Amino acid sequence: MAQISRRGLLKTGVAAGVLGLTGLPLRAQTRGGKLTAGMNGANTSDSWDGRTHSDLFMIACAMGAVFDCLTEVSADGTLKGELAESWEATPDAKTWTFNLRQGVTFHNGKPFGADDVLESLQMHVAEGAKSAAQPIIAAVTEMKKLSDSQVQLTLKAGNADFPYLLSDYHILMYPAGQIDEAIAKGIGTGLYQVASFDPGVRFVGKRVENHYKGDSAGYFDEIEYIAINDTTARMNALMTGQVDAINRIDFKTEALLKANPMLEIQDIPGNTHYYFPMLTKVAPFDDVNVRQALKWGIDRKEMVAKILQGHGTVAYDTPIGPANQYFDADLDPLEFDPDKAKYHLKQAGMDSLNIDLSASDAAFTGGVDAALLYQSSAAKAGININVVQEPADGYWSNVWLKKPFCESYFSGRATEDWMFSTAYEAGVPWNDSQWDDARFQELLVKARAELDSDTRRAQYYEMQQILRDRGGVIIPMFANTVQAINKKIATPAKVGGLWQMDNARMAERWWMA
Amino acid sequence: MNSVLRIILQRLALGLLTLFIVSIVIFTAVNLLPGDFAQAILGQGATPEAVAAIRTGLGLDQPPVVRYLAWLGGAIHGDLGTSFAQANFASFTGTTSGAKTVAEQIAPRFANTMFLAGVTAAIAVPISVTLGLLAALYRNSVFDRAANILTLTSISSPEFFLAYILILFLAVLNPILPSLSNIYDGMSFTDRLDKTLLPALTLTLVVTAHMMRMTRAAIINLLASPYIEMARLKGVSPLRVIVRHALPNALAPIINVIALNLAYLITGVVVVEVVFVYPGIGQLFVDSVKIRDIPVVQACCLIFAGAYILLNLLADILSILSNPRLRHPK
Numbered sequence: 001m002a003q004i005s006r007r008g009l010l011k012t013g014v015a016a017g018v019l020g021l022t023g024l025p026l027r028a029q030t031r032g033g034k035l036t037a038g039m040n041g042a043n044t045s046d047s048w049d050g051r052t053h054s055d056l057f058m059i060a061c062a063m064g065a066v067f068d069c070l071t072e073v074s075a076d077g078t079l080k081g082e083l084a085e086s087w088e089a090t091p092d093a094k095t096w097t098f099n100l101r102q103g104v105t106f107h108n109g110k111p112f113g114a115d116d117v118l119e120s121l122q123m124h125v126a127e128g129a130k131s132a133a134q135p136i137i138a139a140v141t142e143m144k145k146l147s148d149s150q151v152q153l154t155l156k157a158g159n160a161d162f163p164y165l166l167s168d169y170h171i172l173m174y175p176a177g178q179i180d181e182a183i184a185k186g187i188g189t190g191l192y193q194v195a196s197f198d199p200g201v202r203f204v205g206k207r208v209e210n211h212y213k214g215d216s217a218g219y220f221d222e223i224e225y226i227a228i229n230d231t232t233a234r235m236n237a238l239m240t241g242q243v244d245a246i247n248r249i250d251f252k253t254e255a256l257l258k259a260n261p262m263l264e265i266q267d268i269p270g271n272t273h274y275y276f277p278m279l280t281k282v283a284p285f286d287d288v289n290v291r292q293a294l295k296w297g298i299d300r301k302e303m304v305a306k307i308l309q310g311h312g313t314v315a316y317d318t319p320i321g322p323a324n325q326y327f328d329a330d331l332d333p334l335e336f337d338p339d340k341a342k343y344h345l346k347q348a349g350m351d352s353l354n355i356d357l358s359a360s361d362a363a364f365t366g367g368v369d370a371a372l373l374y375q376s377s378a379a380k381a382g383i384n385i386n387v388v389q390e391p392a393d394g395y396w397s398n399v400w401l402k403k404p405f406c407e408s409y410f411s412g413r414a415t416e417d418w419m420f421s422t423a424y425e426a427g428v429p430w431n432d433s434q435w436d437d438a439r440f441q442e443l444l445v446k447a448r449a450e451l452d453s454d455t456r457r458a459q460y461y462e463m464q465q466i467l468r469d470r471g472g473v474i475i476p477m478f479a480n481t482v483q484a485i486n487k488k489i490a491t492p493a494k495v496g497g498l499w500q501m502d503n504a505r506m507a508e509r510w511w512m513a
Numbered sequence: 514m515n516s517v518l519r520i521i522l523q524r525l526a527l528g529l530l531t532l533f534i535v536s537i538v539i540f541t542a543v544n545l546l547p548g549d550f551a552q553a554i555l556g557q558g559a560t561p562e563a564v565a566a567i568r569t570g571l572g573l574d575q576p577p578v579v580r581y582l583a584w585l586g587g588a589i590h591g592d593l594g595t596s597f598a599q600a601n602f603a604s605f606t607g608t609t610s611g612a613k614t615v616a617e618q619i620a621p622r623f624a625n626t627m628f629l630a631g632v633t634a635a636i637a638v639p640i641s642v643t644l645g646l647l648a649a650l651y652r653n654s655v656f657d658r659a660a661n662i663l664t665l666t667s668i669s670s671p672e673f674f675l676a677y678i679l680i681l682f683l684a685v686l687n688p689i690l691p692s693l694s695n696i697y698d699g700m701s702f703t704d705r706l707d708k709t710l711l712p713a714l715t716l717t718l719v720v721t722a723h724m725m726r727m728t729r730a731a732i733i734n735l736l737a738s739p740y741i742e743m744a745r746l747k748g749v750s751p752l753r754v755i756v757r758h759a760l761p762n763a764l765a766p767i768i769n770v771i772a773l774n775l776a777y778l779i780t781g782v783v784v785v786e787v788v789f790v791y792p793g794i795g796q797l798f799v800d801s802v803k804i805r806d807i808p809v810v811q812a813c814c815l816i817f818a819g820a821y822i823l824l825n826l827l828a829d830i831l832s833i834l835s836n837p838r839l840r841h842p843k
Contacts, residue, residue, distance in 0.1 A: 038693075043598065043800065044598070044618060044797060044800065045596070045598035045599050045601075130566075196697070196699070198697055198698065198792075200792075200800075201695065201697060201792045202695060202697050226693070226695050226790070227695075227790075228693070228695075228790050229787075230787050230788065230790065232677075232788070233692075233693070233787070233788055233789065233790050236680055236684070236685075236692045236693070237692060237693045237790070239685060240680075240684045240685055240688060240691070240692045240693075241688075242691055242692060242693045243693070391547060393546070393547040393548040393553075394547050394548040394552050396552070396555070397548070397552045397555075397564065
């Protein structure tokens with residue numbers, strides 16, 4: 001989407017006409033001002049090494065301000081080039097050629113080129129390196145520099161989503177030969193260069209003049225991100241005007257934010273889901289009828305209302321959420337129906353069912369309450385759920401993937417294949433339902449290498465249907481991303497929901513109102 | 514004076530022994546907590562292989578006694594080691610260079626905590642001693658009662674409650690002071706003071722009662738002594754009786770209670786630091802306990818214990834110096 005600067009509009013004098021054509025919000029972006037944001041997820045051990053990033057604060061500082069990736073997911077979920085201008089694949093989706101943007105320089109003046117890309121990618125598969133993006137780059141069998149502005153990557157197997165994967169916040173572009181220095185000082189190609197960085201405390205960035213993104217992004221002259229891990233302190237800071245934006249508001253005091261006319265709450269549907277995985281190779285969950293009985297025995301609307309306080313949407317047992325490209329919004333609903341649950345129980349040859357559900361607030365906020373809600377709704381269908389409260393310490397090591405019926409969460413992924421191959425592909429370590437379905441697996445492999453969008457859509461819709469019908473996880477809800485801003489900050493009409501704070505890119509996309 | 518020197522040396526030796534015992538207790542306690550660093554840092558990704566890899570990398574697979582002795586060996590040489598989080602993140606690059614040592618990590622945080630403690634002490638100590646003196650002077654008057662009720666109310670309320678009350682009145686309703694105390698390097702002294710004032714006021718409310726009541730009690734205690742009666746009989750004014758005659762003899766208990774409260778300002782400010790987002794040592798300590806980062810926890814505890822030991826020692830020395838009978842023993 002072409003961005004239009006205010007200056008450009010004034011020059012050409014066709015402001016109204018162009019705005020009408022492009023459907024841009026009638027609030028023109030202005031350069032200048034300072035954005036101060038309070039966010040959680042910061043740690044004293046933070047660094048500019050993208051391989052270690054896992055929480056919002058550093059993602060917003062690195063990918064969102066100081067560094068760039070090859071590709072970028074727009075607020076509406078589509079993919080666009082960042083340091084890569086364009087790309088094409090061979091029909092088997094195995095060999096990808098990326099055309100790099102020219103005339104880009106790092107903050108230390110070094111020009112950006114193909115060598116930087118190759119070296120930045122190799123960081124993730126280096127001997128002894130423990131990168132979270134290792135599986136993405138390990139799938140590349142050959143990296144070739146075709147020219148200074150062109151690289152060719154060959155994959156082990158076809159993957160139509162490969163350019164999407166390169167938008168991952170771990171895969172940042174560093175200057176070749178100076179990577180250690182770039183990690184120590186924070187030298188990237190991003191819109192903001194590091195003015196001050198105190199790990200776990202504060203980051204200040206200054207807008208780079210003459211940036212390749214020009215006037216199309218990065219409207220603030222300066223940004224300051226303050227680490228505020230305590231929710232109440234974050235809310236206070238916003239209320240007293242010391243910060244202009246915060247992530248993760250506290251639902252309990254939401255009314256106070258709403259009462260303040262200067263503040264605006266952003267409630268953005270995303271892919272984060274809270275769910276109940278069953279080990280489908282352990283009795284009684286190996287019986288599809290038992291799984292179906294459990295699917296009909298949960299009151300999903302009640303979960304959204306009481307556990308998410310309404311900040312979410314109902315899900316029907318598929319991890320593909322509203323922020324995904326191939327999300328099937330018309331999936332057959334699974335509304336709470338004790339009679340249908342009883343019917344499936346009978347099909348399984350049972351009159352009643354007694355099972356243990358391992359629950360903990362470590363799985364997600366309100367985890368124990370969700371289990372108790374499930375217990376009371378399932379009881380109406382003759383399913384007796386015994387809620388076993390597990391200790392929060394060591395929950396992910398001792399309970400998840402081990403207990404046959406427990407609780408978990410996923411923040412969701414940008415693409416369908418990414419999500420499925422993380423937790424639904426047969427044999428992968430995080431397959432928490434021991435899911436191994438012949439048709440599902442077949443579709444997964446086919447869709448991965450499929451370049452035709454309509455065919456892929458059909459394949460992903462069918463996979464969502466399979467999970468809804470007989471899958472091993474009960475996903476009752478997608479949680480929204482809920483954050484708040486001061487109205488002196490303006491945002492585009494569409495704010496990204498893949499990550500908090502406009503996909504962690506608020507420094508690029510927002511401006512002073 | 515030799516006896517004073519001997520006492521100092523004796524107390525320092527005992528202090529070292531205390532630190533040693535504290536380090537054993539802390540090490541055992543952190544080890545008794547469920548889960549370890551590897552599990553805490555991996556969270557959902559704690560597959561057995563990943564946990565084992567981190568444990569081997571950090572030497573967590575060694576028996577606790579071996580790990581403790583290794584740490585002790587370093588600590589005796591002044592090397593507090595590298596935090597697990599730093600070592601683990603550094604190993605992403607395959608080297609350990611670039612990892613900050615525990616000392617480097619703690620130093621700026623400790624300086625911030627000392628700054629907050631200093632500002633608080635500068636406000637709280639004069640206020641409480643003055644209030645105590647005045648309360649003793651006008652004892653059982655309305656002023657005495659009011660001072661007692663107010664300080665006792667503030668010490669009886671939880672710190673976070675006091676903090677929020679102050680935020681409400683001084684930051685939200687009357688925006689005089691900032692509710693966010695995110696101080697950083699390179700800030701001017703006045704900016705820093707401005708940002709530190711609200712947490713310092715909160716802590717002042719917490720520590721005033723103790724010091725004020727001790728001052729009052731110590732002086733009232735002395736007012737019954739024959740020499741005070743003598744002074745009064747020769748016509749000395751009540752204020753002069755208290756300041757000239759009672760106060761010097763009441764100094765020892767007052768100094769003691771001040772020292773105790775100063776130690777509290779260094780070790781007990783965790784809640785206040787979290788509420789005001791003040792980057793002090795308390796926040797670092799809590800974060801480290803959460804991820805079972807033993808080297809940092811150990812170092813923080815040693816600093817806390819050391820602060821108590823040194824301030825108590827200082828109090829004892831000052832009370833000896835303030836008392837001629839102890840200064841010149843027969």
